[in-house]
Amino acid sequence: MRKIFCIAASVLALSAGAASARTILFIGNSFTLGSGSAAKNYQADTVHDLNPPDARGKTIGGEGAIFKEFTKEAGLDYDVSVEVVGGKNFDFHYTEKGQLLDRAWDEVVMQSYSQLNKDKPGDPSLVIEYSQKLDKMFHARNPNVKVWFQATWSRADYSSPEIAPWKGKPIDQMAKDVYAGFEKARSASPDTAGVIPVGLAWNRAWATGVADSDPTDGIGAGKLNLWTYDSQHGSNAGYILAALVVFGQITGRDPLSLGDREHVAMDLGLSPAQMHALEQVAHDELMAHGVKLAMN
Numbered sequence: 001m002r003k004i005f006c007i008a009a010s011v012l013a014l015s016a017g018a019a020s021a022r023t024i025l026f027i028g029n030s031f032t033l034g035s036g037s038a039a040k041n042y043q044a045d046t047v048h049d050l051n052p053p054d055a056r057g058k059t060i061g062g063e064g065a066i067f068k069e070f071t072k073e074a075g076l077d078y079d080v081s082v083e084v085v086g087g088k089n090f091d092f093h094y095t096e097k098g099q100l101l102d103r104a105w106d107e108v109v110m111q112s113y114s115q116l117n118k119d120k121p122g123d124p125s126l127v128i129e130y131s132q133k134l135d136k137m138f139h140a141r142n143p144n145v146k147v148w149f150q151a152t153w154s155r156a157d158y159s160s161p162e163i164a165p166w167k168g169k170p171i172d173q174m175a176k177d178v179y180a181g182f183e184k185a186r187s188a189s190p191d192t193a194g195v196i197p198v199g200l201a202w203n204r205a206w207a208t209g210v211a212d213s214d215p216t217d218g219i220g221a222g223k224l225n226l227w228t229y230d231s232q233h234g235s236n237a238g239y240i241l242a243a244l245v246v247f248g249q250i251t252g253r254d255p256l257s258l259g260d261r262e263h264v265a266m267d268l269g270l271s272p273a274q275m276h277a278l279e280q281v282a283h284d285e286l287m288a289h290g291v292k293l294a295m296n
Contacts, residue, residue, distance in 0.1 A: 021079035024250070025101065026064040027093050027134075028111030030086040031152050034062035036228035038268055039239040043069060048081040050100050060084055066243035067250075069264045074253050081105075089113045090130035094137075101134075104142040107250055109196065110134065111150040114232070115162050115174070116181045122165045124181030128188045135189045146193040149186060150246065151179040153199040153238070156215055156231040171213045172206065175199030196249045198242045201285040202226055205241060210277045224274060236268040237278065244282035254293040255282040 026032055034040035044061035046068050053059050064082040071078045083097055089112050093101065110131065115121040131149065138145045154174035155163050166174040182195045205226060206213035212223040219225045226238035234242060243264075244255040256279045265275035286293060 021077040022106045023079045023081070023104075024064075024067075024107040024109065025103075025105045026062075026067075026080070026082045026084065026109050026111075027090075027101070028063075028084045028109075028150070029088050029113070030084075030233060031114055032063050032082070032111045032150070033060045033084040033086065034234065034239050035086060036230055036233045037236050037239060039063065039066060039234070039236055042066065042264075042268070046080070048079075050081055050083040050097075051085065063239055063243050063246065066239060066264055067246055070243060070247040070258060070262075071251065073258055073262060074247075074251065076251060076253070087118075089118065090127055090134060094130050094133050098137065102137055102141065105138060105145050106142070108134075108138055108145060108147045109150050109246060109250070110147065111152060114152050114155060114178070115165075116178060118162060121162055122177055122181070124184050127181060128185045131185045131192070132189050135192055139191055146250075147189075147191070148193050148249070149182040149195045150242075151175070151182045151195050151197060151199050152242075153202040153226070153234070156213075156227060160232070172203040175203050194249075196246055197285055197289055198245045201241055201245045201281055202238070204285050205278070205281045208281065210281055211237070224278075237270060237274065240265060240268065240270065240275070241278045241282060244278060245285060248282055248286045248293055249291055252292060252294055254295050255279040255286075257295045 039062055041058050042061040043065040044059045047061060047065045049059035060082050064080045068080045083101060112127045117123045117126045135147050138147055154171050158167055178199055179197060186192050186195055205211040211226045212219045215225055215227055215231050224237045225235055228235045248255045260272035260276040262275055
């Protein structure tokens with residue numbers, strides 16, 4: 001009888017803990033799921049993948065799972081869900097996955113096509129239209145939800161017709177234009193919380209010498225390659241930087257508070273010095289956007 005009571009008490013304690021967790025949903029495509037890197041299936045069992053497992057029975061961890069690990073290390077309680085489908089934009093998530101997403105969330109982080117519009121690269125009109133619809137849906141469920149846009153990074157796969165508008169321009173220009181497109185979306189949906197400057201943090205990493213901005217001529221000594229092999233999606237380092245920026249923006253905790261020997265970096269093959277450099281980049285970018293950060 002005592003054993004049954006203890007089990008019941010443990011179940012109740014777990015339920016209470018889950019109920020108190022802050023819920024967050026990551027919506028996106030291959031950029032959020034970590035395509036081409038070990039981030040894709042990293043700690044997948046710690047987050048809820050709202051889509052069925054893939055052909056190998058694998059579920060997605062990706063950026064959401066890295067964010068989850070950071071929050072655990074910071075002593076925070078987040079219940080993380082991911083709804084990611086490669087090659088899809090906001091219109092797909094709204095029309096095809098709306099019933100799955102239509103819940104009361106505390107936070108939502110949304111990532112679109114890397115070039116905003118597959119057929120009209122750089123054009124934010126589709127993002128603006130469907131981000132309004134998604135934002136209204138989420139606010140109808142929870143008026144206090146914080147809906148964030150995640151502005152992603154520049155691509156160096158210049159052979160792709162999808163990034164034709166940026167060929168011949170400085171590598172940091174695509175991220176600047178994507179961020180500007182999301183600022184227009186934010187203005188059109190004033191209830192949204194803001195734009196998370198992930199791509200601009202990549203720009204900062206290049207500008208400060210933390211990462212190499214041109215993978216075509218080899219990676220400079222002591223520098224990181226933020227892209228994976230396709231020069232489109234993120235490497236392990238790229239996804240760690242992305243998640244650090246999201247972590248700081250969402251939680252208000254300073255990325256530097258995680259420390260040089262943070263375990264995700266070690267799991268994914270980064271040295272303490274490399275992790276510190278990425279934390280510093282994330283810190284500096286968030287501070288440049290006026291985000292108030294605390295060490296604890």
